[in-house]
Amino acid sequence: MTALNPDTLHPLPDQASMAYLKPLVADHPKVEAGDFSYIHSFDDPNTFPEQVKYAFDFIDDKLIIGKFCSIAHGATFILNGGNHFADRLSSYPFPIFGCWGEQDPGAWPNKGPITIGHDVWIGFDATIMPGVTIGNGAIIAAKSVIASDVEPYTIVGGNPARQIKERLSRQDAARMQGLSWWNWSVERIQAASDALMNADLDALEAIANSR
Numbered sequence: 001m002t003a004l005n006p007d008t009l010h011p012l013p014d015q016a017s018m019a020y021l022k023p024l025v026a027d028h029p030k031v032e033a034g035d036f037s038y039i040h041s042f043d044d045p046n047t048f049p050e051q052v053k054y055a056f057d058f059i060d061d062k063l064i065i066g067k068f069c070s071i072a073h074g075a076t077f078i079l080n081g082g083n084h085f086a087d088r089l090s091s092y093p094f095p096i097f098g099c100w101g102e103q104d105p106g107a108w109p110n111k112g113p114i115t116i117g118h119d120v121w122i123g124f125d126a127t128i129m130p131g132v133t134i135g136n137g138a139i140i141a142a143k144s145v146i147a148s149d150v151e152p153y154t155i156v157g158g159n160p161a162r163q164i165k166e167r168l169s170r171q172d173a174a175r176m177q178g179l180s181w182w183n184w185s186v187e188r189i190q191a192a193s194d195a196l197m198n199a200d201l202d203a204l205e206a207i208a209n210s211r
């Protein structure tokens with residue numbers, strides 16, 4: 001089946017609105033995406049790179065997306081190329097115009113990469129700010145602005161986003177992290193998908209322990 005190949009651009013041949021990210025960003029210098037993560041777009045999912053803003057090759061940063069992530073239409077990732085100085089007497093970027101003096105302002109602010117874990121769901125029109133790490137299994141509510149790190153298996157929302165609830169108890173979240181099912185073979189994940197959808201953690205662990 002087409003959808004079992006993470007290198008397929010359109011996993012559902014009749015659904016042009018969905019695309020697997022891994023092949024879509026294979027040649028993108030600033031974006032990495034893991035197997036089976038997908039973008040849904042009401043326009044054209046192939047324009048996903050336009051959702052990664054301020055992606056300049058002369059700046060050392062990246063957007064790194066794990067496996068099995070669901071990314072909604074309009075989710076936007078702001079990289080460090082959009083940063084101005086916030087600790088000077090003016091935030092206006094005088095040096096880039098080359099006509100206001102030759103002063104070297106020092107290194108421009110860089111908060112590092114955006115790192116999205118595995119099995120993360122990013123809702124419609126959410127905005128992810130530079131340097132943020134989103135833990136495995138997290139959910140980002142629609143229209144949220146994520147300006148700080150998100151704990152694994154939590155649901156966050158709002159602007160600035162705050163924790164809405166925990167998806168799993170701390171113990172179950174730790175068990176899920178230990179299983180790291182997203183790293184299993186496709187065959188084992190196929191066998192596990194009912195347990196994943198039925199929230200049957202004991203069954204999932206049994207599959208993990210089976211040969």
Ligand SMILES: CC(C)(COP(=O)(O)OP(=O)(O)OC[C@H]1O[C@@H](n2cnc3c(N)ncnc32)[C@H](O)[C@@H]1OP(=O)(O)O)[C@@H](O)C(=O)NCCC(=O)NCCS
Pocket residue numbers: 040070071072073122123124125139140141142143144155156157158164
């Ligand atoms: C985050 C989300 C999953 C929560 O759903 P839920 O678990 O059913 O939670 P509820 O609707 O019961 O809401 C729980 C709380 O979160 C708040 N909340 C829900 N969505 C929110 C949002 N987008 N921004 C801010 N707060 C939100 C609710 O107001 C509620 O607050 P309260 O406890 O103070 O009353 C859902 O609201 C959401 O945003 N889904 C994304 C949909 C989407 O974008 N899909 C794209 C297709 S890939």
